[in-house]
Amino acid sequence: MPELRKDPIVGRWVIISTERAQRPSDFKHEKDEKKGGFCPFCNGNEHITPPEVLAYRQGGAPNKAGWSLRVVPNKFPALMIEGALNKKGDGVYDMMNGIGAHEVIVESPDHSLNLANLPEQQFEDVFWAFRDRILDLKKDKRFRYILVFKNHGLRAGASLEHSHCQLIALPILPKTVIEELNGSQEYYSYKERCLYCDIISQEIEDQKRVVLENEEFIALCPFAPRFPFEVWVMPKNHAAHFEDSTKHEIHNLSQIMQRTLRKLEKALGDPPYNFMLHTSPLSMANPEVFHWHIEITPRLTRMAGFERGSGFYINPTAPEVSAQFLREVDA
């Protein structure tokens, strides 16, 4: 059973995989992305993965070919779905069992298509799958947060080439989410307004950092980005939970996300990137405070000791420059 352990100083939780412990020799050679060869996510290889928890399909039986999108439990999960939390302490330390869900959203049966280039309807289905899975996992009262994210490219942490997203349901709130909630709460207490809503109206007026806009969403380079070409996608109207989005909103989100990813691909030559969906905790007493959004962070620079040691980032590209490039790229 993996273990969740809390750093007693900064309160950061980590998942320690106590079972498949890696030893020094496991790290000596950097593992390469598997190119070619057998792929567990391809059409016809459904028997290799754990049984699907969701699939969109025109026909065919569950766990057989014929699907257009498929969600399966991760075969090597960071957390285990079965069991109780068993919170306990040891002197200054706190820990609990590594309980959680870890799922893979396979976006297409086609091995060679990357997310940005999926047909429009299939791209939109990825967001429907996020929503369907969040709504299902929300029923499990052990979970407090669900993080959906994507790793694209080896340098961004993708260990399999076939394009996919991941979802992790957690029994605790991640540190980053707590920080965003606290910051938003502090602003709300002072101003009685949502901080993200205020950011969005200032950005729309200013236009300097806006990449794209449609009826319901905005894509912008944030004022103080950690990384070159970092982009945030946000609903223009206040909304705390991604999973409450309407059909029309999912359609508009999908449209702006796909254009943003295509612009990044064209401007930067298919860069490695991550995106992370930051929605509200599953149970949220004050939904007026937090505003869900997606953070897209290309991997163009390396984090060095300064960033690790300080949480302070050096970004060689101003967001105004990134936004202008992305606006001008035709995609």
Added chain:
Amino acid sequence: MPELRKDPIVGRWVIISTERAQRPSDFKHEKDEKKGGFCPFCNGNEHITPPEVLAYRQGGAPNKAGWSLRVVPNKFPALMIEGALNKKGDGVYDMMNGIGAHEVIVESPDHSLNLANLPEQQFEDVFWAFRDRILDLKKDKRFRYILVFKNHGLRAGASLEHSHCQLIALPILPKTVIEELNGSQEYYSYKERCLYCDIISQEIEDQKRVVLENEEFIALCPFAPRFPFEVWVMPKNHAAHFEDSTKHEIHNLSQIMQRTLRKLEKALGDPPYNFMLHTSPLSMANPEVFHWHIEITPRLTRMAGFERGSGFYINPTAPEVSAQFLREVDA
């Protein structure tokens, strides 16, 4: 002039280099570590760097050959030493001029020696240089914090092969330091004891995560490490400021650091790593609360979207396993 900008949500500062702005084409190909060729840190090439701010030398004039350790301003500094902070706001946003010091500590004139393998006295001199530079920069009242760190190997962010450390003096407290101070303060308010002191006594009793100990220092794998083989080195007696260390303490620190780095090198085959010195802010009203330490983090795994999105780390190696390996490696 670079700009310091604050993220209005989580309060994280970033340095935006507005002058040598990088454009998309600058990122298309990953830059390789410069192997061979001309090295600005080698003996005889002193005229290539900005004039030295500190050197330990047996003979020879300043900025000439003959030194054993040399500190120079970074030729491509992230922050500028000249100017006023000019704090200002723009709607929800806050910013100031990118004022600070950015220096390079060249540990040896020998291009081929890495830090772990320096002769004992030269290794110790590195820590004396940290201290000398901190004491000097402390006089500049614009600065609130000095971070000393090392990037070893390309994957850890070292852009030059010749072994060196770096120092950045900042007009604001870095986020990571604020978090450690807050956590320590909270514990102190409750227990009236230093959290780090309590961790050290629990670890000494437990022994499971201890790598090395000498009269005055301990090297241990922390209970909730972000990374495999992460090691913290701490003075066993309470001390808030690294720069207040005695001659005897610097000697003992140097001895335990060198053995720890050699153990990591031997166990993991010269892995890329970072280390970061976390000392107290330059002005500290309550020195009983914070305990300086050095965090050493090998780069064996990749940070993916989950870590970026959550601040939550998955670590495949329990610290008890890391510590046992490091204890058993002869170095």
